[in-house]
Amino acid sequence: MRSTPTPARSEALSDEAVRARADALIAQMTPQEKAGQITQYFDFLNAPEEAARVEQEVAAARAGSLLFVHDPAQLDRLQRIAVEQTRLKIPLLFGYDVIHGLRTILPVPIAIAASWDPLLAEQGQRVAAREARAVGIHWTFAPNVDIARDPRWGRMIEGAGEDPYLGSVMAAAQVRGFQGTHIGSPGRLIAGPKHFAGYGASIGGRDYDEVNLSDSELWNVYLPPFKAAVDAGAGNIMSAYMGLNGVPATGSHWLLTQVLRETWGFKGFVVTDAGSAHDLHTHEFASSVPDAGVRALRAGVDMEMAPPFGISAFQTLPQSLAEGRLSTTELDDAVRRVLEAKIRMGLFEQPYVDLDEAQRVLNDPEHRDVARVAAERTAVLLRNDGGVLPLDARALKSIAVIGPLADSARDTVGPWVFDQDDSETVTLLDGIRARAGSGVRIEYSPGVTMPARLHRSIFDSGPHKAGPRVEVDDDAEILRAVELARAADVAVLVLGEGQIMIGEHASRSSLDLPGRQQDLLDAVIATGQPVVVLLMSARPLDLKGSQPDALMGIWYPGSQGGAAVARLLFGDVSPGGKLPFNWPRNIGQIPLPYAHLRTHQPKTAEERYWNEPNSPLYPFGFGLSYSSFEFSNLQLDRSEVAVGEAIRVSVDVSNTGGREADEVAQLYIHQRHGTAARPVRELKGFERLTLAPGERRTVSFTLKPQDLTYWAASTRNFVQDATVIDVYVGGSSTAALSGSFEVR
Template identity: 75%
Template sequence: MKASHTRRRLALAGGTSLALLAAASACAAQAAAPLSDAAVRARADALIAQMTPEEKAGQITQYFDFTSAPDEAKRVTGEMAAGRAGSLLFVTDPAELDRLQHIAVEQTRLKIPLLFGFDVIHGLRTIMPVPIAMAASWDPKLAEDGQSVAASEARAIGLHWAFAPMVDIARDPRWGRIVEGAGEDPYLGSAMAAAQVRGFQGAYIGSPGHIIAGPKHFAGYGGALGGRDYDEVNLSDSELWNVYLKPFKAAVDAGAGNIMSAYMGLNGTPASGNRWLLTDVLRKSWGFKGFVVTDAGAAHDLMTHGFAADNQDAGVRALTAGVDMEMAPPFGESAFKTLPQSLADGKITTAQLDEAVRTVLETKIRMGLFEHPYVDVKAAQRVLDDPDHRVTARIAAERTAVLLRNEGGLLPLDRKGVKSIAVLGPLADSKRDTLGPWVFDQNNDETVTVLAGIKAKVGAGVRVDYSAGVSIPPRMFPSIFETGPMAAAPRVTVDDDTEIQRAVKLARAADIAVLVLGEGWSMAGEQASRSSFDLPGRQQELLDAVTATGKPVIVLLMSARPLELKGRKPQALMDIWYPGSQGGAAVANLLFGEVSPGGKLPYTWPRDIGQVPLPYAHLTSFQPKTAEQRYWNEPNSPLYPFGYGLSYSTFAFSNLRIDKARVALNEAVPVSVDVKNIGARKADEVAQLYIHQRYGTAARPVRELKGFQRITLNPGESRTVHFLLKPEDLSYWASSTRSFVQDQTVFDVFAGDDSTASLTGSFEVKQP
């Protein structure tokens, strides 16, 4: 960066002091390298010294900008042009992002650039499988690569910040937002959280082609009563520290630049006004240095919770709890806009307000926005068109599929032996549903449905017939994403009676029937909790009618939660989740054996919704020998355990080795196990390691995941998989001591291919 160019940008930043010139020169010398903390703070403080209270309050306020709502857009643009907005969200057109940034940098008094955020949940233009699917890959590097693609596309069009990853633990699959996270386990969830932060942010905040990661929703949001979105959460200290906080800690340790606070009340105190959570835990205990943003309207809604007396009180409570930026309610009143009055009234101090502003300005400085605020629209298109992004999406969809059932080895299909296929079901050719929720700008030209993928794979030599079979029914209460400025594509609608008959006719005339069933895209995500796991609409009727033909049936489930398939079971069942832009191509490769499914369930799959929540990592209860008999009408065991997933090959685990029979406190424990492919196909297996602490300060779960590795083995190949149980893996939060403890005790160790692994050993922890 040339010095003259640096000084010009400095002028735009509103500073003329020697300190600012020195900081800018240092930035120029370092080019793409990160600035020191001291240099960043000096630059931020120089700006703060020039700001009015109104500009400070604006700098820590984020507004929705809906181009489809002109009156609201006009209001927001007015606030921005007056220097009373620090961030905008929901703008994704590169030209519009560039236009707005020009206003902020060239027309406001202090020339401070805007920070643009967006819900980049599982892709921007190139859509990856949904996050719960990526967790099912048990491959953190895959999750990192996927979010790196998303980050490059987002940064290219002018976005700086993703409201992701969602790292909430979800042990009740009725909760709709299970689709955005990694499932029920804190160890798997932590690995996926850290990987996604690395993917979004790169080596440091401001890395070229990367954006800020914003882990959410801090904290406990996935524990809502009855799995009902937005409802209160009541968690013990043990659950909070040992389960729900762990993925957030992993994300912070990975360097996350932002944390989003949650909507709901946590143990009686709204999360966005919870000083213990946002300050004592996040900043003081964990040392978080980034900025905290509320979820949409969560500061304002402290009134709704009956926590704040009025909007001004809500702003004070959120700020003093540890919120640095308010995501103002769309079309609503900002709570942080009242902060100048609260400052004048003595309800907050200048230091408190400045600290919040400083965290936001420091982020903008680290992102290089003062030097490079604008969008290169032509370059953006080149990034969006990168074909390697589609390759990453296809590989991701292949590695996330979980094979649940394969009676008689129906899969993989023999391309030479299959002459006709009936592809059936309402999700088989729906591009919108293939992409899943949290996609706002779908690219239909690039989206490959299951039908399209199969047709492309088999070519003209195989007849492929199609029927939607039944409609995707409307929700009783429409999703917020189906109405207003975020309205998306219509749902699949047919004459059910006619199409069921047609589907049966096609199945009878085909060698094989492939049914693509599940939940429509709007049935997962925010405001998408449900009270049953039945197939929506008349899909069960369609399944029954097709299986009654006696033809071989493969069911591909497109959903983010367990679903109940009643009646006669299909010979093959594969969970393909919402597989994204290249989902159909990936599914075709899986069906015909070009790749073998290797995904594993990231949650426990119950037999019945009455069992939930049913986490595998539960405590040993009274009369454990009768645990299967907790219900008088059916077994209490899951239909499929946590970590379960079949392959087109078979694997054997043997020779579990624990390096030491006795170790000292705070000593690591090396463990290894041999895995052999005893089948006839090259395939992946996920070696999983679990522990159980026999006794100690508190009772511990029957099993806890503490290690996993996904490996690829050729037929007959063996490999030794190594794990290292670190002291923190053997420690836990004990409510009786209100601290983390490591006990002198005996640990059982289990290794295998899911949470019911039977290969076992043990070691003792004992202080010399």
């Protein structure tokens, strides 16, 4: 059925008008209807019994939100039940994991962070929001703004890496992309930054395990990206599953109320991660499921993402209200925040989907262009000995494309893609064939089998489509791959981790290439032919010292990934991405953040291990190009500033090579002394530039007082010291060009 939507509002409603409308509804609601409004159910359409139960809850006004429905016709049908069959006709709020696209899949979020281009992040999530809103989705459980300094943790794929400054910039950009200028902007979604807070620091990198962080780490490293997302206007925050310093995050009044609402002024609504209100009982924190519901609500949770096929803690709230363990005011506060979100989104005026418009938006070819450009700008060139890249299609007669990920559509887009359409995806093999042209012979071998997981992934079930798995005789296929490499002008190996080996429930105890990919790599390198490795991964992997001629991190490049990577290989564009984390030599070094404290033995910092250097294999902010760059003429507009004053830093960046290319100018600081010891380097500014051969440009940065302010354990507060600040500018965290100024 096609409806005639009311035009979306281009301006935000006033707080007073929204609250008055919400309060008028609350005044008519029963406790059961209130509990329903703050309960969200999973709706797995491929689980008929659960889907039928959820539909009954919607019809009985005991559900205020659903997630995982993405078919516009189904969304419309369920919305009509809520609007036309319930007493108060309150529409449903549909949420979905729109992490890096809906129909058009962009590179995974950590790849976007590697672009060091916040405008790209904003543009990409604007496309994702437009597609999702067109099909009837109102709210995304993104961006993930968790800092991750342990690459064993699989969910680092969803964030921006190890640095709070880069993470904060990318968090704010994604919120702007998803939400627009205000909640209810046409073609936009409510952004839901997650997981509040500290989830990326789980012990041993083991997903779901507890987190223990000092206050200094929390305030200086893990909380800033959330603060940036709140300041950008995020309408929702998702609480985390795990225990934080002994208290489950979903039951932490300090975190959800004192920090989020009272200190930062957050006005939106808080939703739990899946089942994590109920799980306050599982954590042995709450005495019962009803107690868990009360404690989550009182901590600051407004909506429970109820456990699928389980008992909702928030559905027990009417019982707790009747027994006097919860006040009407406490319940109403949560209901009001959820209703206000629905009102701001215009759902009462426009609850239904325009099915014709949905198809038009989903098929917009401009979205594919955005995805391709994003994949081009996210690739990080790590090695290019002898200038083997870019390839020259005019000089080549044959290319051997080898590897288990080279022709896998499912792996090319990565995880958090629930309705994979292979026809939408350009694999690496497809892209190379198309770009090389008919004059270049392309031979392909998967090389080895990608091994299965020891434990099933969450992406192996539920609404996820299983990807096809190629299985070969490894010994025989390695021999065949070697022969193809010998007969070719160049071998392009596509290696890494399959998409079910990264993401949620996908931590690893090793950074080795899975299966026998290392054997394949070494055998092909031994042929002596030029070897290019395209690494499909979202974390650093250990190649055991193997040195291909060229190594490029392509992440999981999305539905246009093959076309983008082919353009990079053949030099149509130059790689300009930079690492969003330190790349360790092996797993024994982790965690290995670049922003560490100077010890009492700085001269022996490289000697922490007797058997190998302590430095990373590739440092934070590193990435090569097909051109070369020079930084010069570092200028500070003054040598002294007072506490509370800003200072301007400028530097000249020159393209000293022979082709147009991108460089990222990066500004780092180091505080020499103060109330607390500070890291040896901290990122405080960056700008990505496109420069023609021989072009020079001056880049300016402003260091504001907040850039020099930090949380000190000795005062248990934020401070800015009178001190000396060293400034470094260059193309990575090892930048040598430096200056200094004094803060009086």
